[in-house]
Amino acid sequence: MANIDVNKILRTAEQGIIHLAETTFTTYKTQAIADGKAFLTAAKADLTTYTQQLAMGQITLDQFKDLMQDEGDLAKMDALKEAGLAHAAFDGFINGVIGIMITAALSAIP
């Protein structure tokens, strides 16, 4: 019977998977937080800008309300993007795990 060290396979794979998880999800988490902060910064800037434009008569009150109404859709779109990117990061992680397991298994076959 082929002498396959299953424990060795699992140990090798585990180390690779831990590193992959740290890399994948740290990268995604960092980007997601940055995107969230960017959205809040933009929303705050929009409010300031549109208030000034209204005060200076550059836009009408209806246009001001319309622009502020846009923020809801912008928030939805950002949330959808982040959800999609989370899925993509997860898929990439799973693909990476499978690759690690295959490599570990094949290298352990005598």
Added chain:
Amino acid sequence: MKTNFFSPGILTPNGGKGARSIFAGALLVAAALLFACSTISTYDQAAYEHATNAKVDTLALMDKATGSYSSRTKDITALNLELDKAYEYDKGRPLNQITMTSWDVLRRPKGILNRFLTSWKTSGTLNSTFINDKKAHVGREFDDIIQLESGKIKTPQAQ
């Protein structure tokens, strides 16, 4: 006679090397099946181009809103057709629901773009300050769709 599948002997006359091939093959099949279990569509170059082209054309049309709406109805119709085509293309891709929902938000009757077009139609013309503010918002919506597409896993044949 040994009947252990992995034993060398009459069942594996090549000294057990067949067992390694079969085991490796089984791993590859398992990997192929697991690779098929994605949670979102992979990157599509055509979809990316549709979205980027639509963004450019939409923002260019919005710039025309300093002029009369009635003089741009053909352009508006053409833009809506372009958006319809991009939408239908993405609709046909499996595991693409998040992108589809994004298109729905962008294109909905009370969405940012259609409220802009309604304002333009109602007012006849729009001032440049308002136009630029709305362009920034519409541009961000397209950027979310584009950035999501760009962030999807790229397979060799999709690029």
